Amino acid sequence: xxxxxxxxxxxxxxxxxxxxxxxxxxxxxxxxxxxxxxxxxxxxxxxxxxxxxxxxxxxxxxxxxxxxxxxxxxxxxxxxxxxxxxxxxxxxxxxxxxxxxxxxxxxxxxxxxxxxxxxxxxxxxxxxxxxxxxxxxxxxxxxxxxxxxxxxxxxxxxxxxxxxxxxxxxxxxxxxxxxxxxxxxxxxxxxxxxxxxxxxxxxxxxxxxxxxxxxx
Numbered sequence: 362x363x364x365x366x367x368x369x370x371x372x373x374x375x376x377x378x379x380x381x382x383x384x385x386x387x388x389x390x391x392x393x394x395x396x397x398x399x400x401x402x403x404x405x406x407x408x409x410x411x412x413x414x415x416x417x418x419x420x421x422x423x424x425x426x427x428x429x430x431x432x433x434x435x436x437x438x439x440x441x442x443x444x445x446x447x448x449x450x451x452x453x454x455x456x457x458x459x460x461x462x463x464x465x466x467x468x469x470x471x472x473x474x475x476x477x478x479x480x481x482x483x484x485x486x487x488x489x490x491x492x493x494x495x496x497x498x499x500x501x502x503x504x505x506x507x508x509x510x511x512x513x514x515x516x517x518x519x520x521x522x523x524x525x526x527x528x529x530x531x532x533x534x535x536x537x538x539x540x541x542x543x544x545x546x547x548x549x550x551x552x553x554x555x556x557x558x559x560x561x562x563x564x565x566x567x568x569x570x571x572x573x574x575x576x577x
Contacts, residue, residue, distance in 0.1 A: 368448055368451050372472075373447045373469075376447070376472070377440055377444035378444060380444070384437045384441065387437075425480065425484075426487075427480075429490075431494065434490065435483060438483040442479035443475050443479035447472060447475035450474055450475055451468070454470075505528070505536065506564070507554065507555070509526075509553055509569055510525060510538065510553075511525050511551055512524050512550045513525050513535060516546065517539070517544075522537070522566075524538045526564075536563075537561075537562060537564065538563060538565070539563045539564070539566070546566065552569050553566060553568075553569035
C-alpha cells in the first residue's frame with residue numbers, strides 16, 4: 362500500500378491523482394443527486410443557447426476528435442486514463458528507484474506517453490458512447506415562425522410590441538413582435554408569427570383566429 366501511495370504521489374502520476382479525486386467526488390455527488398445536473402444533456406455541458414454555439418471546452422474537445430459526448434464524461438475519461446497510464450509507466454520505467462535529475466528525465470517521457478495514450482483511449486471509448494448521446498440541434502429563432510403567440514403589451518405596432526410564445530419543447534419566452542400593414546393587435550389577442558426580421562431583431566405577426574384552426 363505504501364509503494365502504491367508513493368507512486369501515486371510521485372511525478373507524473375501526482376499531476377492526475379488529485380484531479381482523479383475531484384472527478385470521483387463529482388460523480389458521487391451526481392449519483393446522489395446533489396448537483397442536480399443531467400449528464401445526458403450535451404447542451405448543458407457546452408453552454409449552447411438560442412442561435413448559439415457550444416462552449417470553449419466543447420469546441421476544443423470536438424477539435425481533438427472527442428466531441429459528441431458531454432464534456433464531463435470526456436474529461437473524466439481523460440483524467441482516469443492519464444492517471445492509470447502514468448502510474449503504470451512509473452512502474453515499468455522504474456522511476457521510483459531513480460533519484461535526482463535521472464528521475465525527471467525518465468518521468469517526462471512517461472508523462473508524454475500517458476497523455477497521448479489517454480487521448481487515444483478516450484477517443485476510442487467516445488465512439489460507441491456517441492450513440493447514447495444523440496446530437497440535438499441548438500434552438501433557433503426560426504423555430505418560432507409558424508407558431509401562435511399571445512400579445513402581452515397594450516398594443517402592437519410596426520415599431521413596438523411584445524408577445525409570449527411557446528417553444529417546441531414546451532418552454533415559453535417573451536419576444537419582440539411587430540405588426541405590418543393596418544393590423545390591430547391588443548393585449549391578450551392571439552397572433553400568428555409568420556416571419557422573423559433579422560435587422561430589427563423582432564418577429565412579424567398577424568391576427569390569428571383560433572376558430573379557423575383545423576387542429577382546434
